Amino acid sequence: MQLNAVSKEKQTEKRGINTVNLETIKENQVLLLEKTTAAAMEEQNPASQSHRSTEQLQDNAELEHQYGCEHYRRRCKIRAPCCNQIFSCRHCHNEATSSLSNPKDRHEIVRHDIKQVICSVCNTEQEVAQVCNKCGVKMGEYFCDICKFYDDDTRKQQFHCDSCGICRLGGRENFFHCEKCGSCYAIDMRDNHSCVENSMKNYCPVCYEYLFDSVKQAMVMKCGHTMHMDCFKEMSKQQQYRCPICSKTVMDTSEYWKMLDEEVVIEHPGYIRVVERRLLHSNG
Numbered sequence: 001m002q003l004n005a006v007s008k009e010k011q012t013e014k015r016g017i018n019t020v021n022l023e024t025i026k027e028n029q030v031l032l033l034e035k036t037t038a039a040a041m042e043e044q045n046p047a048s049q050s051h052r053s054t055e056q057l058q059d060n061a062e063l064e065h066q067y068g069c070e071h072y073r074r075r076c077k078i079r080a081p082c083c084n085q086i087f088s089c090r091h092c093h094n095e096a097t098s099s100l101s102n103p104k105d106r107h108e109i110v111r112h113d114i115k116q117v118i119c120s121v122c123n124t125e126q127e128v129a130q131v132c133n134k135c136g137v138k139m140g141e142y143f144c145d146i147c148k149f150y151d152d153d154t155r156k157q158q159f160h161c162d163s164c165g166i167c168r169l170g171g172r173e174n175f176f177h178c179e180k181c182g183s184c185y186a187i188d189m190r191d192n193h194s195c196v197e198n199s200m201k202n203y204c205p206v207c208y209e210y211l212f213d214s215v216k217q218a219m220v221m222k223c224g225h226t227m228h229m230d231c232f233k234e235m236s237k238q239q240q241y242r243c244p245i246c247s248k249t250v251m252d253t254s255e256y257w258k259m260l261d262e263e264v265v266i267e268h269p270g271y272i273r274v275v276e277r278r279l280l281h282s283n284g
Helices: 002-044 046-065 090-098 229-237 254-267 269-283
Strands: 076-079 116-119 125-127 142-144 149-151 159-161 166-168 175-178 183-186 218-220 226-228
Touching: 218 229, 226 229
Parallel strands: none
Antiparallel strands: 076 116, 116 125, 142 149, 159 166, 175 183, 218 226
């Protein structure tokens, strides 16, 4: 009798387990059906398709941004004719070669001499052109076949100046070429700057970078000498208002001296009165 009772209990437990398993399976099937239905509805929903398309475009845009270097966003590399090495751009080449241990090996690339480029998408080496002759990708939204220059960021408003012989930034309509200085300047500097022959074909007196083809903004001081705008601002912060080349004053310092005089009056009123008395006495 006891064995029969135990057997019945075990059978009851098995039925209970089977019931639980069946319920779990049914729940999983319902969840799977709900997910499948939701996926099907989403597939038919134009908004979700648009959302996925947007995500895909964003992914493609991020992929595009992977091409290029810290200097330019482009889909090609250049083969340097001077050393036959491959670099992302001429700046990458110049930075790499300028740090070579042997000074005799240091050199800079001549942009106009570049003949071969390598497509970053299909890795095909070919002659300089805007569109890859194999995969058809545009290697740069802006392209100059004279400078062999590629750049996707057209917000820079690149243009080629025939007189300078190189590409400039900022929009052709915003600049003019000064024949005596030998460089492009902002329109508001026309007839409003001291001309020094080939003034831009020199090195910045602060950082010693060559100014003519520098990507940094340059300025002309009152004396006619040139330097980087950032270097000029840094020099002004250090209260240095004289040209490092000719020592002439590079800006109107009257306001600065007026401000200093006002500070002296506030901080040392007694001293000012003594000075005034002495001046009056000497005038008398």
